[in-house]
Amino acid sequence: MSVLFVDRAEEGAWLRQFARGISGGAGLRCAVLEGPSGMGKSALLAEFSRSRAELPVEIFTVRCNPVIGAGRTFGPVVDLLLELEARAPRRWRRKPIAAAVAKSTTGLLAEFVPVLKPLVAIGTDAVKTTLSSGAIPFDSLLPFEQAAAVKIAEAIAERIAKRPTVLVVDDAHFCDELSLQVLERLLRNRAVPVGLVLARVPHHKDGSALEQLLPTWEVDGLVGRRNLGGLPAEAVAELVDHEFREAPPGYAAQIGQRTQGHPIFLVKLLEDRSTVLPESLEAWLEAQPEMQSEDRRLLKRAAAQGFWFDSVTVAELAGVDGGQTRDALDALARSSPLIERSAPPEWAFRERADHYRFQHQALWHAVYATQSDAERREHHERLAQAAIRRLGSDATYEQRLEIARHLRAAEDYCRAESSDFHLALARDAAAVNLSLGDAEWLSWEAYDAASKLRKSAPGRDERIVKAVLLHLSLSEVRWKGRVEATGERDTDRLAAQAETAAERLGDPALLVRATMLRGKTLMATEGLEHGLERLHLAVTRAEALDDPLTLYVAKIEYGRQASKRNLAEGEAQLAEAERMRVEDARIRDSDDPVLVHSRNLGEIQYGISLFDSGRLGDASDRLERAVRRLRLQSNRTELPIALNYLAQLRICLGDLAGAVQLLHEARDLEADRGGDSGWHAYNTALLASALAALGEPAERVAELLEEAWAETERTWLLNLVPIVRNLYAQEALTAGRLDAAERFARGTVEETRKSGMVRSEIAAHLLLARIALARNETEQAVKCALDSLRLLNEKGPQPALRSEEVYYHAAVILSAGEQHEEAATLLERARAELARKAASIEGADLRRRFEAAPGLNTWIRDGEGVAS
Ligand SMILES: Nc1ncnc2c1ncn2[C@@H]1O[C@H](COP(=O)(O)OP(=O)(O)O)[C@@H](O)[C@H]1O
Numbered sequence: 053m054s055v056l057f058v059d060r061a062e063e064g065a066w067l068r069q070f071a072r073g074i075s076g077g078a079g080l081r082c083a084v085l086e087g088p089s090g091m092g093k094s095a096l097l098a099e100f101s102r103s104r105a106e107l108p109v110e111i112f113t114v115r116c117n118p119v120i121g122a123g124r125t126f127g128p129v130v131d132l133l134l135e136l137e138a139r140a141p142r143r144w145r146r147k148p149i150a151a152a153v154a155k156s157t158t159g160l161l162a163e164f165v166p167v168l169k170p171l172v173a174i175g176t177d178a179v180k181t182t183l184s185s186g187a188i189p190f191d192s193l194l195p196f197e198q199a200a201a202v203k204i205a206e207a208i209a210e211r212i213a214k215r216p217t218v219l220v221v222d223d224a225h226f227c228d229e230l231s232l233q234v235l236e237r238l239l240r241n242r243a244v245p246v247g248l249v250l251a252r253v254p255h256h257k258d259g260s261a262l263e264q265l266l267p268t269w270e271v272d273g274l275v276g277r278r279n280l281g282g283l284p285a286e287a288v289a290e291l292v293d294h295e296f297r298e299a300p301p302g303y304a305a306q307i308g309q310r311t312q313g314h315p316i317f318l319v320k321l322l323e324d325r326s327t328v329l330p331e332s333l334e335a336w337l338e339a340q341p342e343m344q345s346e347d348r349r350l351l352k353r354a355a356a357q358g359f360w361f362d363s364v365t366v367a368e369l370a371g372v373d374g375g376q377t378r379d380a381l382d383a384l385a386r387s388s389p390l391i392e393r394s395a396p397p398e399w400a401f402r403e404r405a406d407h408y409r410f411q412h413q414a415l416w417h418a419v420y421a422t423q424s425d426a427e428r429r430e431h432h433e434r435l436a437q438a439a440i441r442r443l444g445s446d447a448t449y450e451q452r453l454e455i456a457r458h459l460r461a462a463e464d465y466c467r468a469e470s471s472d473f474h475l476a477l478a479r480d481a482a483a484v485n486l487s488l489g490d491a492e493w494l495s496w497e498a499y500d501a502a503s504k505l506r507k508s509a510p511g512r513d514e515r516i517v518k519a520v521l522l523h524l525s526l527s528e529v530r531w532k533g534r535v536e537a538t539g540e541r542d543t544d545r546l547a548a549q550a551e552t553a554a555e556r557l558g559d560p561a562l563l564v565r566a567t568m569l570r571g572k573t574l575m576a577t578e579g580l581e582h583g584l585e586r587l588h589l590a591v592t593r594a595e596a597l598d599d600p601l602t603l604y605v606a607k608i609e610y611g612r613q614a615s616k617r618n619l620a621e622g623e624a625q626l627a628e629a630e631r632m633r634v635e636d637a638r639i640r641d642s643d644d645p646v647l648v649h650s651r652n653l654g655e656i657q658y659g660i661s662l663f664d665s666g667r668l669g670d671a672s673d674r675l676e677r678a679v680r681r682l683r684l685q686s687n688r689t690e691l692p693i694a695l696n697y698l699a700q701l702r703i704c705l706g707d708l709a710g711a712v713q714l715l716h717e718a719r720d721l722e723a724d725r726g727g728d729s730g731w732h733a734y735n736t737a738l739l740a741s742a743l744a745a746l747g748e749p750a751e752r753v754a755e756l757l758e759e760a761w762a763e764t765e766r767t768w769l770l771n772l773v774p775i776v777r778n779l780y781a782q783e784a785l786t787a788g789r790l791d792a793a794e795r796f797a798r799g800t801v802e803e804t805r806k807s808g809m810v811r812s813e814i815a816a817h818l819l820l821a822r823i824a825l826a827r828n829e830t831e832q833a834v835k836c837a838l839d840s841l842r843l844l845n846e847k848g849p850q851p852a853l854r855s856e857e858v859y860y861h862a863a864v865i866l867s868a869g870e871q872h873e874e875a876a877t878l879l880e881r882a883r884a885e886l887a888r889k890a891a892s893i894e895g896a897d898l899r900r901r902f903e904a905a906p907g908l909n910t911w912i913r914d915g916e917g918v919a920s
Pocket residue numbers: 053054056057058059060087088089090091092093094095096291315316319412
């Protein structure tokens with residue numbers, strides 16, 4: 053290999069300039085080198101590192117793994133922490149890490165970042181719950197992964213806080229999504245004197261995570277890029293002069309033209325000192341003597357194993373005597389320009405073997421490509437099977453990723469095994485590594501392999517159902533309603549496939565779960581009516597099942613959603629579930645996390661449905677009790693939701709300050725966990741509205757609302773989006789920002805027409821009416837108010853919508869439109885609603901407080917704005 057480094061003066065100066073700018077705080081935070089494999093990115097990075105002495109920064113380099121690559125979640129970050137640790141002053145160093153811990157990336161991380169430990173424990177519980185029930189959305193779990201990223205970034209920031217530092221990530225197209233999140237947090241935190249240098253191959257099939265992220269960094273002026281092309285003629289001449297002094301005249305020009313200055317090709321030709329110049333790197337490879345002898349097969353097998361390979365595995369693959377293979381590889385490593393001795397990554401280490409690697413990834417790919425299709429598949433099949441036999445249940449996560457890779461590459465030779473293997477790995481990715489993102493793609497592969505099996509293949513249906521159930525519950529939080537041309541997977545088609553597969557299979561418990569899931573996808577794609585019909589079917593199917601636990605879960609799922617169409621029906625289902633819980637010890641006393649989670653949700657859902665149907669006293673008792681109890685649990689997954697419900701109730705009861713307190717508690721709880729959350733967004737919007745009512749300055753309210761809306765857009769929980777939109781519109785209306793208010797209210801109408809979220813549509817029409825009135829467009833106001841009323845009459849009372857609010861504002865508007873008789877009737881209806889709710893409150897104090905609650909309740913009492 054060449055020892056002389058040539059050219060790249062401009063790019064090298066750019067990198068050093070970048071490094072000097074780090075300590076300044078302003079300026080670029082990330083420098084990206086781009087170019088195809090073999091173009092000299094790593095060589096330039098090495099040159100950059102060598103100039104460390106003249107730079108006012110520390111440089112740490114990690115390289116993403118080209119074999120299991122992005123599958124190794126947090127892998128590059130762990131490597132980085134190890135680097136930091138190795139060079140840390142002694143007082144920073146931790147005790148040696150136990151081998152058991154080092155086995156899982158998560159365990160290793162928790163070792164470096166101790167605050168992760170409790171998080172990992174809580175997260176593991178919660179994920180297990182969700183995995184085994186399939187009934188509970190992951191919305192409350194998503195934050196755990198992001199939270200880990202936040203804490204890791206903080207830990208790294210803390211270690212490099214003092215000294216300006218450049219983190220170099222080579223082959224960043226193999227970087228996993230969560231490591232990228234950590235890096236992004238570091239970049240965006242200008243208080244940390246850090247710069248990032250990335251080298252990557254653009255448009256690489258594994259590089260989509262980075263590909264999507266880069267433009268967002270670019271927009272914010274964080275990143276600069278340099279594309280590496282071929283070396284220029286003078287540089288080629290310099291290299292020739294140095295490596296092949298006796299070259300014939302004109303040689304440098306010839307070789308420069310032939311290789312287009314592509315360094316790896318160039319370097320290989322110079323090593324040969326060959327004057328016959330092949331067309332391409334591939335042609336050069338074919339001309340090598342080892343590719344024309346028995347060694348060709350050996351090298352192909354080595355390439356099938358991977359960039360790193362070992363003598364024992366290659367011998368196994370050949371089915372020949374180990375000693376012979378060992379000797380042949382040893383000889384090749386001495387003479388061939390293709391491979392060399394090299395220690396593999398830890399997880400790929402094999403005892404009693406010699407270890408090698410290809411001299412360059414580009415060479416690995418070129419040799420790999422010489423296999424025929426069948427040969428390649430057979431190689432991967434045998435590699436996978438041998439590893440499974442050898443490692444069994446002792447395989448580490450990385451080893452399992454490696455096996456999974458072979459199974460995928462074996463294509464139709466291993467579909468069934470591949471599906472099973474990926475599903476098991478997906479479950480562990482979530483439950484052990486807490487990596488929902490990994491679990492998601494792994495479960496997709498499990499589905500993909502199963503669906504490509506012959507239709508009549510035994511076990512196909514069961515595999516499809518199980519893989520889809522897992523995949524969809526993992527991705528549920530991100531379903532965005534109807535499938536648009538976004539490239540998102542068609543969730544409902546998948547769920548439908550799982551449902552029919554479950555029907556064919558005749559396993560009633562799986563069928564109930566598939567039906568429940570289909571109900572949810574229909575809810576997202578076709579709207580409430582279709583969704584509810586299916587969820588109801590799931591309940592019916594569960595009733596035939598003689599399995600109270602499944603029935604209980606199905607009832608809660610259905611009941612929660614049914615309230616959105618028919619309050620009484622939803623309440624009845626939840627009441628029934630509540631009765632089952634009280635009466636059936638199997639449900640009540642079980643400490644199975646599935647049940648615990650379902651029970652918690654059921655309890656607070658029942659509480660809020662009592663509130664929605666106007667039984668305030670009962671609702672208040674239950675929700676206060678639930679919140680007290682949930683606060684005591686170690687896993688407080690449901691607490692932010694419970695606090696939200698109770699805050700709604702307190703606002704209605706006129707206890708604004710009490711509501712504000714609860715909402716702060718809920719927000720803090722989730723902020724501690726870190727990451728975005730739909731409920732955090734909702735709680736922020738509700739807080740804004742409560743604070744506004746308490747007279748908080750308009751700017752602060754507006755600020756909170758912007759924050760809430762931005763987080764809602766990022767999380768997009770289908771049933772929360774329109775609620776936050778409406779809260780936004782309402783506060784904008786109050787603040788006199790009518791155009792913004794109208795935009796948001798119209799957004800709700802448009803969306804809810806598709807999603808069928810009637811309650812929000814009613815509220816949005818009412819908001820449009822009030823906005824029109826504020827503009828003195830009385831006719832338009834009346835029209836919108838009537839729209840709202842008509843929907844309410846048609847669909848009946850709604851959850852999270854106070855009917856009296858609709859009646860009252862409609863009364864004000866009709867009164868402005870001179871329709872006095874109708875206005876008076878509506879006001880009476882609003883009063884009747886209030887009276888009914890007041891009567892449900894047992895305590896006299898609480899009742900009086902409710903009646904005198906400032907805002908809506910007193911407006912209604914006094915008939916404010918309604919001409920009498
Ligand atoms: N500027 C250079 N001067 C001399 N040799 C180079 C130069 N750039 C790359 N090479 C050589 O070319 C080969 C491929 O370069 P490498 O940096 O590994 O490419 P990449 O990282 O883009 O895949 C290596 O053998 C390297 O030493």
